[in-house]
Amino acid sequence: MASFSKARTALAALREGLSGAVFAPGDPGYDQARTAFTALPERRPAVVAQCADEADVVRAVRFGRELDLRIAVRGGGHGLVGALVDGALVVDLRRMRRVTVDPAAAAVRIEGGATAGDVDRATRRRGLDAGGARSPAVGMGGLVLAGGLGRLDRSIGLAVDHLLGVELVTAGAERVRAGAQEHPELFWALHGGGGNFGIATALTLRLHRLPEVCSALLLCLPRFGPAVIRAFREVVRTGPDRVGGAVTQVTVDRPMCAVLLTYAGDEADLRRLAAPLLAVPHEAEVWGAEAHPPPDSPSGLRAHWSAECLAALPDELVDLFCARAEARPVPAWSRHLLFPLGGAVAAGPAGYPVPYRDAAWVVHPFACWADPADDERALAWVREARADVRPWSTGAVCLALVGDEGPERVRAGLGAGNLLRLEKVKRAYDPDNVFRFNHNIRPV
Known part of the structure; x- marks a missing residue:
């Protein structure tokens, strides 16, 4: 660790040189800069560098390495692993949000x-789509690099399948562009290897032309939950890959089971495909632009989530899922999601470290609560939700949907057969394991 005088001098230079903003304990704005989506647990970084561009990221990494600080990386969204670390330098990318569409190159x-x-705002108005998350609040960098899931995966494949290039700052503060x-x-x-190899300052993705994407949302009483899920299962089984969606629960004055259907096509086709669902008693149905997922739980709550990939439903x-x-x-905030895979996910490139392609469904328990007295009850609910479905689990997992659940789950999320190759790449680009506050791959 650097001496106090050296650290103070280096921090002053970082403040002077960064186009973005720098926060340390005691600074106005520090507490806001370290606020996370989940309040569990609270973290106090040594420095938060809110970078405005790639040059800022290079400066921040050099600062961290010069002072022998641990370095954590915060992307645009939320997660359970590694964004904020006690006593570390946090390289915060949330000011770097520019999206540039090249329609000619798709x-x-x-x-x-x-x-x-x-x-979505930059691409959908042009009738284009890059794939993406089920929630608009999810950071695209973390989602893509961790092989995460999105609302149109069955139709166009995983977002990571469309990756054309990554601009990266390495642990040695070098700029690298990785491509084919x-x-x-x-x-x-x-x-699929996540943030292990450097800080991704920009990603380039191939776009798909989807002139029409429509949705439908059905709300039914919980006692009809099993029937509506079976009907949803039938829609997915008999329909084209262009249909997808999810089941979850919401509280709209009272608890409801919500089914969101998504379709890469027009509303008339979706209405025809949705016939088995519409036959189930329901309280409301919404079509078109107003049909969207339930809003995310507010930030600042305590939260924990996980996932299991399923061979069948x-x-x-x-x-078990409905029970x-x-x-x-805390039903007002917690969610239990169920969504189908298959289609273009299963047909995607097999050679990458995305081992869950053969899964048919995913369950995703997502607990949010405010009272620390509810900690054990909420954590136990997530564990029990996973245990319920374990007999049907494929054994693989989508790392973008889980927190720190131990090295075996990391192996399950990368694919055991990929691990040695990933460890060699880690050795080449981050031999000191600087970027380790993630689903970590150790240099071999």
Whole structure:
């Protein structure tokens, strides 16, 4: 650790040189800069560097390495792993949100702090889509690099499948561009290996032309939950890959089971496909632009979530899912999600470290609560939701949907057969394991 005088001098230089903003304990704005989506646990970084561009990221990494500080990276969204670390330098990318669409090349360049909502606003008005998260608040960088899931995956594939290039700042503060021809091993590792190899300051994704994307939202009483999920399962089984969606629970004056259907096509086709769902008694149905997922829980709450990838969705599992959903802690904020895979996900490139492609469904328990007295009850609910479905689990997991659940889950999220190759890439680009506050890959 550097001496106090050296650290003070280096911090002053960082404040002077950064185009963005720098916050240390005691500074006005520090508490806001360290606020996370989840209040569990509270973290106090040594320095938060809110970078405005790639040059700022280079300066911040050099500062951290000079002072032998631990370095954590904060992207544009939220997660349970590594964004804020006690006593560390946090390289915060949330000011870097520029999204640049090139319609002629059918490509989009996304800065490292952009959210899925930022990307949708820039692409959908042109009838284009990059794939993306189920929530507009999710950071695109973390979602893509961790092989995360989105609302149109069955139709166009995972967002990471459309990755054309990544602009990266390494642990040595060097700028690297990885693509199919440049740093190809690094480019391979970035297809699911997460933030292990550097700080992704920008990603370029291939766009898909989707002139029409429509949605439908149905709300039914919880007692009809098993019937509506079975009907949803039938819509997915018999319909084209262009249909997808999710089931969750909401509280709209009273608890409801919500089914969101998404479709890469026109509303008339979706209405025809949705016939089995519409036959189930329901309290409301919404079509078109007003049909959207329930809003995210507010930030600043305590939160924990996880996921399991499933080989099938038999009736027994449907009943377990519905019972666990009704038992969720703090129903106004907590969610229990169920959504289908298959289609273009299963047909995507097999060579990358995305091991869950053969899963048919995913369950995603997501607990949010405010009172620390509810901690154990909420954490236990997430554990029990996973345990319910374990007999049908494929064993793989989407790392973008889980927190720190131990090295075996990391292996399950990367694919055991990929680990040695990933460790060699890690050794080449981050031999000191500087970027380790994530689902970590150690240098071999």
